[in-house]
Amino acid sequence: MYRLYGWKTTGSLASEAALEEAGEKYEVIPINIREGEQNTDEYGLINPTRQVPSLQLPDGSVMTEGAAILLHIADSHPESKLAPLPGTSERAQHDRWLFFFAVNVYEGELRKIIPQNYVDSEACAEAVKTAAYRYVENQYRIFEGYLKDGPYTFGDPFTVLDIYVWMLAQWMPPEWLEEECPKINRLVETAKLRPKIAPVQKRHFD
Numbered sequence: 001m002y003r004l005y006g007w008k009t010t011g012s013l014a015s016e017a018a019l020e021e022a023g024e025k026y027e028v029i030p031i032n033i034r035e036g037e038q039n040t041d042e043y044g045l046i047n048p049t050r051q052v053p054s055l056q057l058p059d060g061s062v063m064t065e066g067a068a069i070l071l072h073i074a075d076s077h078p079e080s081k082l083a084p085l086p087g088t089s090e091r092a093q094h095d096r097w098l099f100f101f102a103v104n105v106y107e108g109e110l111r112k113i114i115p116q117n118y119v120d121s122e123a124c125a126e127a128v129k130t131a132a133y134r135y136v137e138n139q140y141r142i143f144e145g146y147l148k149d150g151p152y153t154f155g156d157p158f159t160v161l162d163i164y165v166w167m168l169a170q171w172m173p174p175e176w177l178e179e180e181c182p183k184i185n186r187l188v189e190t191a192k193l194r195p196k197i198a199p200v201q202k203r204h205f206d
Contacts, residue, residue: 002026003056005046007033009204011066011106012053014167018070018160020196022077067102070160071095082160090154097143097153098161105168108136140172140181147183151190158194166191170205 002019004026006012010033019026031037031052038050047054047064055063055072063069074083084090111118111132115125143165147153152162169177169188178185192201 001058003029005029005031005043005054005056006052007031009170010052011167013200013204014066014160014163015053015055015069015073017163017167017197017200018073018082020200021082021158021163021194022073022080023196024073024077065102066106067098067164070098070164074160081157082163084154084157084159094154094159094161097146098164100139100143101161101164101168104139105136108132108139109168109171112136136172137176137180140169140177140184144181144183147187150183150186152187158191162187162191163197166197 002024004012004015004019006016006028007030012028016026016028031043033052037043038047038052044050046056046062049064051064053064053066053069055069057063057072063072071083074080075086084094109132111128115128115132116122118128119125148155152158153165165184166188169181169184174185177188191197
């Protein structure tokens with residue numbers, strides 16, 4: 001059985017949803033990041049970066065990095081069709097945008113949430129936060145321009161990229177997303193209604 005180390009509404013949300021879509025059995029090990037549980041010596045042995053998510057595979061090895069975890073779940077459950085076939089142009093575009101969100105949007109969100117971690121002086125933290133808001137909004141506009149008629153990134157197929165977007169976009173102000181990025185908003189709202197996603201949505205956001 002998989003063991004997912006995570007916490008509500010954090011980056012582990014996408015891994016949880018992907019495991020559900022793959023029909024895989026898993027156990028959630030709560031790491032309360034608001035209480036600093038990620039900083040314990042015990043968790044440091046699991047993930048030296050002291051971040052969530054971490055995913056212990058059935059063989060006992062541990063994966064970290066959310067985007068990599070999503071790709072592993074997709075590739076180890078090919079019947080779920082959670083990613084295009086490796087080596088195809090569709091997979092190239094899928095991975096391109098998955099890492100676009102991991103490197104740009106996720107990191108930008110961290111600068112919004114904990115700007116003080118990116119500067120030596122707290123006097124600069126507010127400027128970092130303000131710039132991060134503009135930066136993240138621009139990344140969403142770039143992806144919005146790529147999307148077509150939907151409902152998901154590549155039409156009907158639902159991929160781990162869509163799961164990642166569904167998670168991250170809910171960290172944005174909903175009014176802004178609806179007005180500025182209607183295609184992304186449609187993706188999110190459609191994903192929320194999926195039979196295997198809806199219970200995860202409820203556990204984390206309701």
